[in-house]
Amino acid sequence: MKQLVASLIAQSIDNLKQAGTFDADLQANIQVENTRDKQHGDLASNVALTLAKAARRNPREIAQLICDNLPATAEVTKTDIAGPGFINFFISQDATAAVINKIIEHGNDFGKCQVGNNQSVQIEFVSANPTGPLHVGHGRGAAYGASLGNLLSVAGYNVQREYYVNDAGRQMNILAASVWLRYLALAGIEITFPSNGYQGSYVKDIAAELKTRVGNSLEHSAEAVTQGLPADAPEGDKEAHIDAIIDRARELLGPDNYEVVFAAGLDSIRDDIKDDLVEFGVNYDEWFSERSLSHNDQIEKAIKKLQDNDHIYEQEGALWFRSTAFGDDKDRVVKRDNGQTTYFASDIAYHLNKFERGFETVINIWGADHHGYITRVKAALTAMGIDADRLVVKLVQFAILYRGSERVQMSTRSGSFVTLRELRDEVGKDASRFFYVTRKAEQHMDFDLELAKSESKDNPVYYIQYAHARICSMIAKLATEDMSWDQEVGLANLERLDQDAEIALMQQLELYPEIIAHAAMAYEPHQIAHYLKDLASNFHTYYNAHRMKIEDVELRNARLTLSTATRQVLANGLQLLGVDAPEKM
RNA sequence: GCGCCCGUAGCUCAGCUGGAUAGAGUACCUGGCUACGAACCAGGCGGUCACACGUUCGAAUCGUGUCGGGCGCGCCA
Numbered sequence: 003m004k005q006l007v008a009s010l011i012a013q014s015i016d017n018l019k020q021a022g023t024f025d026a027d028l029q030a031n032i033q034v035e036n037t038r039d040k041q042h043g044d045l046a047s048n049v050a051l052t053l054a055k056a057a058r059r060n061p062r063e064i065a066q067l068i069c070d071n072l073p074a075t076a077e078v079t080k081t082d083i084a085g086p087g088f089i090n091f092f093i094s095q096d097a098t099a100a101v102i103n104k105i106i107e108h109g110n111d112f113g114k115c116q117v118g119n120n121q122s123v124q125i126e127f128v129s130a131n132p133t134g135p136l137h138v139g140h141g142r143g144a145a146y147g148a149s150l151g152n153l154l155s156v157a158g159y160n161v162q163r164e165y166y167v168n169d170a171g172r173q174m175n176i177l178a179a180s181v182w183l184r185y186l187a188l189a190g191i192e193i194t195f196p197s198n199g200y201q202g203s204y205v206k207d208i209a210a211e212l213k214t215r216v217g218n219s220l221e222h223s224a225e226a227v228t229q230g231l232p233a234d235a236p237e238g239d240k241e242a243h244i245d246a247i248i249d250r251a252r253e254l255l256g257p258d259n260y261e262v263v264f265a266a267g268l269d270s271i272r273d274d275i276k277d278d279l280v281e282f283g284v285n286y287d288e289w290f291s292e293r294s295l296s297h298n299d300q301i302e303k304a305i306k307k308l309q310d311n312d313h314i315y316e317q318e319g320a321l322w323f324r325s326t327a328f329g330d331d332k333d334r335v336v337k338r339d340n341g342q343t344t345y346f347a348s349d350i351a352y353h354l355n356k357f358e359r360g361f362e363t364v365i366n367i368w369g370a371d372h373h374g375y376i377t378r379v380k381a382a383l384t385a386m387g388i389d390a391d392r393l394v395v396k397l398v399q400f401a402i403l404y405r406g407s408e409r410v411q412m413s414t415r416s417g418s419f420v421t422l423r424e425l426r427d428e429v430g431k432d433a434s435r436f437f438y439v440t441r442k443a444e445q446h447m448d449f450d451l452e453l454a455k456s457e458s459k460d461n462p463v464y465y466i467q468y469a470h471a472r473i474c475s476m477i478a479k480l481a482t483e484d485m486s487w488d489q490e491v492g493l494a495n496l497e498r499l500d501q502d503a504e505i506a507l508m509q510q511l512e513l514y515p516e517i518i519a520h521a522a523m524a525y526e527p528h529q530i531a532h533y534l535k536d537l538a539s540n541f542h543t544y545y546n547a548h549r550m551k552i553e554d555v556e557l558r559n560a561r562l563t564l565s566t567a568t569r570q571v572l573a574n575g576l577q578l579l580g581v582d583a584p585e586k587m
Numbered sequence: 588g589c590g591c592c593c594g595u596a597g598c599u600c601a602g603c604u605g606g607a608u609a610g611a612g613u614a615c616c617u618g619g620c621u622a623c624g625a626a627c628c629a630g631g632c633g634g635u636c637a638c639a640c641g642u643u644c645g646a647a648u649c650g651u652g653u654c655g656g657g658c659g660c661g662c663c664a
Binding site for chain 1: 598603604608610613
């Protein structure tokens with residue numbers, strides 16, 4: 003409808019150019035908007051205001067000229083000039099009701115569009131270190147990423163969802179050491195647990211599972227483990243202490259058994275994260291292992307590629323990437339003086355790998371604490387000859403957690419955190435998914451756990467689900483009330499839908515496709531959530547103002563058809579957000 | 588110190604590419620089920636859009652500065 007009105011305006015302006023009223027080279031930027039106040043019609047354009055300067059005429063005069071030269075159509079019943087020169091358009095009931103036909107024709111596909119042009123996009127999100135369960139801070143990235151993936155998919159992108167498993171590096175070795183010490187403790191070999199180890203109780207569970215699987219084959223005496231270790235904090239250095247324990251574990255266990263312990267921790271936690279996310283309605287196409295990069299020499303290859311392009315130099319025994327040549331604050335080490343590659347080197351290799359896999363656009367959803375990495379990763383891409391604009395980084399701001407007015411600190415290492423699973427158990431999947439995704443990603447979010455739990459019944463998601471359930475139950479109970487619903491009869495009588503609440507509901511339904519396109523292009527799934535609240539509100543208002551189950555067969559069928567079209571759009575939208583559309587509540 | 592994000596009603600948040608009288612939810616106050624689901628609806632109360640200057644027909648929106656909050660600035664991962 004907007005496009006139609008825009009084309010009418012364009013034709014009118016062309017007519018005026020031909021008549022010599024406007025200069026032939028006058029450029030018009032035609033915008034058509036939905037009006038907020040229905041006294042201003044259904045659609046409005048500010049075109050006369052934007053033309054005022056170039057045409058050297060009073061905006062109201064221009065508006066009058068445009069109105070006088072509009073081609074007549076059945077869709078536009080009236081135009082009006084208001085305020086400083088807005089043109090208001092009143093749309094016929096017939097044209098408005100046509101949206102119901104479209105919804106019924108397309109069903110689950112209503113709202114799909116092709117703004118993505120089948121472009122292949124990879125979206126990587128959550129990617130939390132597999133050193134502990136996901137906590138509520140990860141939930142936001144999960145909800146955002148999953149919804150964005152769904153959104154881009156219906157907008158015509160070819161989407162691949164990926165989780166980058168940080169299964170290499172020191173943190174994983176600390177986890178392995180923690181598991182082993184807990185395993186030894188189960189055998190009665192008491193060793194003071196390092197202050198820098200993973201304290202969470204899940205580590206004990208992994209150790210117990212390991213013990214039932216391997217028996218006592220990994221046991222070593224307390225003396226053998228602790229002999230000659232540097233002191234732990236507070237007397238000594240906790241980092242040196244834990245590193246020494248890792249070395250001792252490797253030495254006593256040997257490479258094969260060390261790998262058994264390491265894998266016990268990694269596999270258990272990664273699988274747990276996977277299950278957790280599935281239950282949260284979040285699914286991936288690929289779980290990409292960081293370790294696979296080094297196994298396949300991809301890190302060396304990436305460094306070589308930078309070297310070949312002459313962006314690497316050696317200093318103090320280390321290899322440096324000259325990222326300052328691409329806008330970074332300082333150059334970055336990719337290989338340390340001890341020969342080990344850095345985490346950044348893995349990241350370069352990983353991003354190179356992504357583009358080598360053929361994705362046209364790569365979207366990274368990162369926590370806000372990673373914003374400092376954007377410049378250096380993009381620098382590396384540029385240095386390797388890849389257009390850095392093909393990498394889109396969306397930062398998700400942290401949820402600041404409160405319990406009442408008390409700030410809650412989250413730390414995986416200390417084991418003091420609220421898990422995503424706990425939140426889901428107490429608040430529910432639908433309410434928590436909706437809660438996260440209602441706020442736009444870059445907005446800071448205050449998350450009061452007490453409030454989230456106590457107010458879960460008031461979560462707006464139920465308002466939307468209720469509208470859906472209400473329609474389902476209305477249809478389901480028709481038979482018991484000696485009534486029926488015939489969609490064909492309804493479609494044949496759409497002109498009966500002339501009440502304000504019906505017009506408003508149909509206009510809201512018509513917005514859905516453009517909301518999808520707009521939200522997809524802006525990477526903003528929260529727009530869907532807000533749209534659905536408004537749609538549900540329109541329906542509830544309608545439902546309370548008018549009866550559906552009435553004797554007038556034509557009007558009854560028309561109203562029920564409008565209601566089921568509404569149900570379809572509610573279901574389509576909720577599906578994008580990973581929220582169920584229940585038939586009963 | 589430098590960089591990124593943010594500041595809108597008591598609270599939690601929307602506000603499209605600059606557009607008409609800045610909107611929801613919640614809290615508080617009224618009213619509405621002997622008719623389709625009251626997890627609902629109708630109405631009321633509530634704002635110096637952090638502050639200042641600028642850009643222009645028009646600024647919550649764009650620009651500069653100030654104040655306030657979050658985060659980041661390692662041969663850690």
